[in-house]
């Protein structure tokens with residue numbers, strides 16, 4: 667009998683439906699991701715992702731921005747909540763606020779974000795619709811390390827999604843979501859296996875067993 671492998675403790679930040687959170691919970695349940703969700707934090711009280719967390723038996727915290735005078739104060743509270751739950755890596759999953767250095771400096775190369783476009787194209791809150799409106803033929807999904815700007819930082823993984831002539835935004839969104847739900851847990855698993863190395867803006871993924 668061998669000891670159970672150590673599970674990376676994740677703090678998942680959300681603002682909405684939490685389908686990416688669900689894909690992470692599912693991957694853990696299936697044994698595909700050596701992690702555990704220690705806490706889910708939302709800046710919106712009505713985010714359905716909070717309910718997903720509760721259903722999975724994970725602590726769900728609504729941190730109301732109205733309770734804090736500045737974004738810096740808010741981010742300090744975020745950091746405290748992450749610390750209280752022993753979080754080792756922060757996963758932004760549809761979290762629509764800026765993270766400051768108050769959080770980032772506590773988790774160097776341990777804060778991930780997912781974005782529904784091929785960054786650096788179409789950053790922001792409506793990456794899918796912006797790409798569709800621009801008429802690009804390919805868009806996709808990006809998983810990257812977060813920094814102090816929206817949707818910036820060294821890129822860990824990207825996958826292309828084609829936009830066909832008759833596609834609606836909703837159709838592209840659905841395909842993007844299904845890619846997100848596959849590649850985000852996979853990227854987090856690379857972090858759990860300590861296989862990601864950051865060299866400036868460039869990220870190297872070590873082969874299995876080399877970490």
Ligand code: GAR
Pocket residue numbers: 680681682683684685686687715759760761780781782789790791792793817843846
């Ligand atoms: C996801 O598509 C994610 O890529 C996007 O928000 C959605 C959240 O969905 N994030 C951004 O646009 C960040 N700029 P979910 O709540 O169902 O996981």
